[in-house]
Amino acid sequence: MSSGDGELTALLGDLVRIDSQNPDLVPGAPGERAIAEFCVRWFAAHGIDAWVDEVKPGRCNAVARVRGGDGPTLTLCAHLDTVSIDGMTAHGLEPRIEDGRMYGRGTYDMKGAVAAIMVALVEVAKDPPAGTVLAALVCDEEFASIGAGDFVQRYHSDACIVTEPGDGRLIVAHKGFVWAEIGTSGVAAHGSRWEDGVSAIARMGRIIAALDHFDRTVLREHTHPLLGPASMHCAMVTGGDGWSTYAPHCTLRVERRTLPGESAASVLKELRRIIDTAGEQAEVREVMSRSPLECPPESVIARSVIDSVTTATGDAPEIAGVAYWMDAAIFADAGAETVDYGPTGAGAHGAVEWVDLESVARCAGVLTGSVTRYFMTKATTQVR
Ligand SMILES: [Zn+2]
Incomplete structure (x- = not known):
């Protein structure tokens, strides 16, 4: 010096x-x-x-x-x-x-x-x-x-x-990132009423499996020469009203790390497509994103x-x-x-x-x- x-x-x-x-x-x-x-x-x-x-x-x-x-x-x-x-x-x-x-x-x-x-x-x-x-x-x-x-x-x-x-x-x-919230709805019913109840958590489970599969297959192949692959993970999940109640709601917080060329809009579209392909329905909304x-x-x-x-x-x-x-x-x-x-x-x-x-x-x-x-x-x- x-x-x-x-x-x-x-x-x-x-x-x-x-x-x-x-x-x-x-x-x-x-x-x-x-x-x-x-x-x-x-x-x-x-x-x-x-x-x-x-x-x-x-x-x-x-x-x-x-x-x-x-x-x-x-x-x-x-x-x-x-x-x-x-x-x-x-x-x-x-x-x-x-x-x-x-x-x-x-x-x-x-x-x-x-x-x-x-x-x-x-x-x-x-x-x-x-x-x-x-x-x-x-x-x-x-x-x-x-x-x-x-x-x-x-x-x-x-x-x-x-x-x-x-x-x-x-x-x-x-990289950038997108925080998205995914919400599923079920039908609340007494825990014994299998013929009436629909668990929002079970529906979310199928979505989680689809997102995880997408991350491990499609996103691993989606790479940038300086940044490596894009990625996504299920960060937080909440849902259910009680032990003996079919869960009426479930919310999942997903973080998607993005590569140049990707945007919050493209990520939301991708999430909706994955949910669709899994045969499920859910609300998807952006909470925060950074380019x-x-x-x-x-x-x-x-x-x-x-x-x-x-x-x-x-x-x-x-x-x-x-x-x-x-x-x-x-x-x-x-x-x-x-x-x-x-x-x-x-x-x-x-x-x-x-x-x-x-x-x-x-x-x-x-x-x-x-x-x-x-x-x-x-x-x-x-x-x-
Ligand atoms: Zn710093």
């Missing part, structure tokens, strides 16, 4: 010490106001335009902007919230440095990247590009992503680099990160996809070319969490380089 990285490490330590556990996961936690205000003060002290956007009471994004012309807008995004510190064996909010690693909640997921974005923006501001660079330090990624949702409502981005920890890989794809992400590796934003990593490390990054969902899809859905590149470490949501400090410094350098390359490429393609 160079001597300038001392400031980056100190900044990361300050960020870890500010409790930003997500209050929807940890009742009574303070939310992201304090950390967002800290980031805004830090940017202001470095001469950068920054402000807090309150998304809901106590739930805040910190936004910063460097503007050097009328060109496109590139956003660098990280989340400010963390999961609970309960269950951590050490160093929840009191960071410790050992062997080039910083330990503590949020070091890896993802205050290391928050610090990298902040330092990168200061570098970018020294020679502003012909466009706008925004830092989106958002709240609530760990629960409902209201921070990223609010940000894309307020600000247009042409491209975005999300910085969730990716161990130095360039992540260009992730998958796919960004072509030849896009300007992906090329910019690949070239920047190659310059910084001597090697091109591995191009990868991940199974879990990220805020990246929210930016992509809003029309921004979006990829993910972030630091190296371990223990996200775990008992011992750490980030490799050198990878945080590298991330800051790669982000700065990516911004420069993105605007250079945009400028040359515009001239042509």
Whole structure:
């Protein structure tokens, strides 16, 4: 690490010490106001335009902007919230440095990247590009992503680099998911009245068997080169009124993990077809869904990160996809070319969490380089 990285490490330590556990996961936690205000003060002290956007009471994004012309807008995004510190064996909010690693909640997921974005923006501001660079330090990624949702409502981005920890890989794809509820109806009757009663649970049983078969056969064959197969599982089931009553209702909650090209509408259609084929009838409704992400590796934003990593490390990054969902899809859905590149470490949501400090410094350098390359490429393609 160079001597300038001392400031980056100190900044990361300050960020870890500010409790930003997500209050929807940890009742009574303070939310992201304090950390967002800290980031805004830090940017202001470095001469950068920054402000807090309150998304809901106590739930805040910190936004910063460097503007050097009328060109496109590139956003660098990280989340400010963390999961609970309960269950951590050490160093929840009191960071410790050992062997080039910083330990503590949020070091890896993802205050290391928050610090990298902040330092990168200061570098970018020294020679502003012909466009706008925004830092989106958002709240609530760990629960409902209201921070990223609010940000894309307020600000247009042409491209975005999300910085969730990716161990130095360039992540260009992730899965989405659909939560669906399936309801069957039966006919309530006394437990002895076999000729009158119809069990909604037995009907659901046939549907569950059909869904499970579909998952193990059809979905295993439905694969994406970076993401592997789509999948589905029966997550929760409720039903029945009593031991001696034919069950009048049964409800099943299904989670379907989706690949690029699939949507909530296509999943609901698929569920209805499976139920039909099983000879059953049921209500199917969407409860929540999140889109998958796919960004072509030849896009300007992906090329910019690949070239920047190659310059910084001597090697091109591995191009990868991940199974879990990220805020990246929210930016992509809003029309921004979006990829993910972030630091190296371990223990996200775990008992011992750490980030490799050198990878945080590298991330800051790669982000700065990516911004420069993105605007250079945009400028040359515009001239042509
Ligand atoms: Zn995260």
